[in-house]
Amino acid sequence: MPIRPAAAHDTDLLRQVLLEAYNWDGDRRFTAEQLAADPHATRYLEGWPQDGDFGVVAETGAGEPVGAAWARCLPEDRPGYGYVAPGVPELTLGVLPGHRGRGHGRALMRALIQAASGRPVPVPRLSLSVEGGNPAVRLYTSLGFVPVGRNGGSDTMVLDVPSRMSRAAGGRPGSRP
Numbered sequence: 001m002p003i004r005p006a007a008a009h010d011t012d013l014l015r016q017v018l019l020e021a022y023n024w025d026g027d028r029r030f031t032a033e034q035l036a037a038d039p040h041a042t043r044y045l046e047g048w049p050q051d052g053d054f055g056v057v058a059e060t061g062a063g064e065p066v067g068a069a070w071a072r073c074l075p076e077d078r079p080g081y082g083y084v085a086p087g088v089p090e091l092t093l094g095v096l097p098g099h100r101g102r103g104h105g106r107a108l109m110r111a112l113i114q115a116a117s118g119r120p121v122p123v124p125r126l127s128l129s130v131e132g133g134n135p136a137v138r139l140y141t142s143l144g145f146v147p148v149g150r151n152g153g154s155d156t157m158v159l160d161v162p163s164r165m166s167r168a169a170g171g172r173p174g175s176r177p
């Protein structure tokens with residue numbers, strides 16, 4: 001399953017994915033128009049890609065995009081739901097309906113974590129927000145994210161990004177080199 005870096009021309013896909021993340025429980029609680037008018041939602045994507053943003057896109061073998069994950073640092077005075085500290089990017093993840101349950105979500109997360117450790121200035125931590133009841137929490141936990149707080153009905157989770165050195169040395173994620 002091919003994964004490539006997310007680029008400026010992926011904005012529409014990322015907007016679709018953001019809508020899926022907001023509508024994770026299948027109830028279609030939000031429309032695209034509502035999200036476009038919601039300043040909390042637009043901050044995850046406005047001006048994509050800005051300095052410091054990074055992301056990945058999953059595609060079918062035929063090159064059709066099926067999901068994405070990206071990370072952005074939001075400022076303390078305009079934080080995201082999963083804000084923990086300045087300089088800790090918050091990630092957004094989603095796989096389009098009809099393509100779930102085939103490993104794309106896990107592959108996207110692995111690629112995003114690898115991209116974080118491979119940045120010119122490696123990103124030591126990633127955060128996210130996951131609403132209570134979303135089974136995605138199992139994916140995050142299995143990748144090493146731990147809950148660090150609660151924001152409304154959502155958990156904030158953080159991952160200490162494994163350094164490239166520890167991987168090259170054969171270390172487990174999170175192990176010290």
Ligand SMILES: CC(C)(COP(=O)(O)OP(=O)(O)OC[C@H]1O[C@@H](n2cnc3c(N)ncnc32)[C@H](O)[C@@H]1OP(=O)(O)O)[C@@H](O)C(=O)NCCC(=O)NCCS
Pocket residue numbers: 020021022023024093094095096099100101102103104105106107129130131134135136138139
């Ligand atoms: C969460 C999501 C990205 C996972 O992507 P996916 O391609 O379906 O996931 P994968 O096939 O890679 O499976 C990864 C893990 O996801 C977990 N998982 C996620 N959603 C699940 C669901 N609805 N039911 C069961 N397990 C689920 C499982 O633990 C699975 O673990 P496994 O690999 O041991 O089976 C996808 O279901 C999605 O886009 N959901 C709606 C948007 C959303 O919730 N985004 C996250 C917001 S915090």
